[in-house]
Amino acid sequence: MSRPQHFGWFLARGFGPHGWGHPYLDWDYDWTRPELYQQSARELEQAGFDFVLIEDAPSLGSPETIDLRVRHAFGGPKHDPLLLAPYLFQATRHLGVIPTVNPAAYLPYTAARQFSTLQHLSAGRLGLNVVTDTGSARHFGDAPPLGHDAAYDRAEEWLAGVRDLWRSWGEGALVRDAASGVYADGSRLEAVRHRGEHFAFDGPLNAIPLDRGQPVIASPGGSGRGLAFAGANSDIQLALAPLTEKSVREYRARIHAAAVERGRAPGDIRIMFAIQPVIVSSAEEADRLVAASAHPADDVLRQIAQKQSSDLETDLTTLDLDAPLPAALFAEHVSQGSLRRLTGDRDVATTPLRAHLTALARLGRIADRSGFVGTAEEFADLVEELGEWGNDGVLLWGDLHPVTVHRTLDELVPILRRRGILRREYTGQGLHADLRAF
Numbered sequence: 001m002s003r004p005q006h007f008g009w010f011l012a013r014g015f016g017p018h019g020w021g022h023p024y025l026d027w028d029y030d031w032t033r034p035e036l037y038q039q040s041a042r043e044l045e046q047a048g049f050d051f052v053l054i055e056d057a058p059s060l061g062s063p064e065t066i067d068l069r070v071r072h073a074f075g076g077p078k079h080d081p082l083l084l085a086p087y088l089f090q091a092t093r094h095l096g097v098i099p100t101v102n103p104a105a106y107l108p109y110t111a112a113r114q115f116s117t118l119q120h121l122s123a124g125r126l127g128l129n130v131v132t133d134t135g136s137a138r139h140f141g142d143a144p145p146l147g148h149d150a151a152y153d154r155a156e157e158w159l160a161g162v163r164d165l166w167r168s169w170g171e172g173a174l175v176r177d178a179a180s181g182v183y184a185d186g187s188r189l190e191a192v193r194h195r196g197e198h199f200a201f202d203g204p205l206n207a208i209p210l211d212r213g214q215p216v217i218a219s220p221g222g223s224g225r226g227l228a229f230a231g232a233n234s235d236i237q238l239a240l241a242p243l244t245e246k247s248v249r250e251y252r253a254r255i256h257a258a259a260v261e262r263g264r265a266p267g268d269i270r271i272m273f274a275i276q277p278v279i280v281s282s283a284e285e286a287d288r289l290v291a292a293s294a295h296p297a298d299d300v301l302r303q304i305a306q307k308q309s310s311d312l313e314t315d316l317t318t319l320d321l322d323a324p325l326p327a328a329l330f331a332e333h334v335s336q337g338s339l340r341r342l343t344g345d346r347d348v349a350t351t352p353l354r355a356h357l358t359a360l361a362r363l364g365r366i367a368d369r370s371g372f373v374g375t376a377e378e379f380a381d382l383v384e385e386l387g388e389w390g391n392d393g394v395l396l397w398g399d400l401h402p403v404t405v406h407r408t409l410d411e412l413v414p415i416l417r418r419r420g421i422l423r424r425e426y427t428g429q430g431l432h433a434d435l436r437a438f
Contacts (some may be wrong), residue, residue: 097122097127125428
């Protein structure tokens with residue numbers, strides 16, 4: 001039997017217009033209603049997935065790029081994933097739900113109270129994907145946006161404050177003794193007086209203690225500061241790295257070193273590599289798709305430029321395809337991970353935009369490890385190999401439309417289970433316990 005791994009589903013485009021621009025729009029799901037997501041969540045739970053993680057960006061971006069984001073629904077509109085979470089909990093019994101939250105959007109006391117409530121309502125299945133998007137700062141006050149590292153400093157202060165509030169009910173504070181009529185002992189509640197660089201608030205929290213542990217914390221980020229944040233705070237690290245043995249082992253070593261530096265054990269963090277597979281019925285079909293992607297037409301490149309413009313909050317569609325990217329094109333707040341996805345390891349000063357976009361358009365085969373197009377058996381081989389390198393889990397990347405879920409999982413789940421890679425049972429004790437089960 002192979003080493004079991006954890007599986008999550010990354011709803012990569014957030015709680016937005018699912019199906020838009022795809023033939024399966026004619027399934028007539030209404031993306032604003034919960035039924036679409038509930039159906040897919042039930043399928044993921046039946047498949048044995050640990051959680052679904054929902055991307056979010058509270059802003060439509062800078063005024064200059066709003067039209068790029070909404071015209072084809074690449075970057076908006078998006079509804080609040082935190083408010084979708086209760087509907088997914090209601091539809092499932094074990095699946096974890098991890099909405100994305102931005103510390104700039106939630107005062108610590110409000111955050112601690114709302115997240116505590118959801119953790120109780122879900123019997124311990126809530127997670128929080130903590131991001132430091134600074135491009136949305138103008139929506140939450142008139143203070144100038146923070147720089148990259150300063151935004152992580154704020155997030156760390158925010159999370160520490162939220163956790164202090166969760167712990168403000170000391171041991172024995174919750175009595176619940178019907179015989180004496182005493183519900184709680186106020187002398188055992190801690191005041192929690194926080195005066196920090198970014199936040200000021202007092203406790204204790206008006207919510208009872210968390211009997212199944214605090215919500216799971218997830219984080220993305222490949223920068224030094226982002227990895228340091230994960231090492232100190234995260235239970236799940238969302239990883240983007242080339243899936244070679246050297247790259248995977250080096251990335252894991254960096255995360256583990258960051259954890260040890262902050263007084264934690266390497267095993268405190270589950271590292272999940274994000275993959276967007278294209279599962280096809282045969283090796284011949286995979287070869288055909290890969291060959292067709294080798295020489296993309298200009299209209300295909302322009303479509304990719306539109307998607308990248310949304311992610312990067314920078315209009316690439318007006319640039320010359322055959323010229324390098326202009327110097328200082330991207331603002332400081334632009335995600336370094338998004339930039340790396342665009343430029344790879346190519347020389348930005350000399351490489352034309354066409355080459356960057358062509359590299360994004362080009363598909364590769366799972367079989368030779370040049371990409372993620374292949375059969376279910378070939379993808380299972382890849383996951384098994386990752387497990388041999390010590391990997392904790394895989395985050396499958398796609399929308400949450402039932403068509404996408406079935407295309408990806410119908411053949412894959414039985415194969416993964418037969419190989420002992422994918423769980424068949426949950427602990428029944430919440431997301432923390434499921435992540436620690438192996």
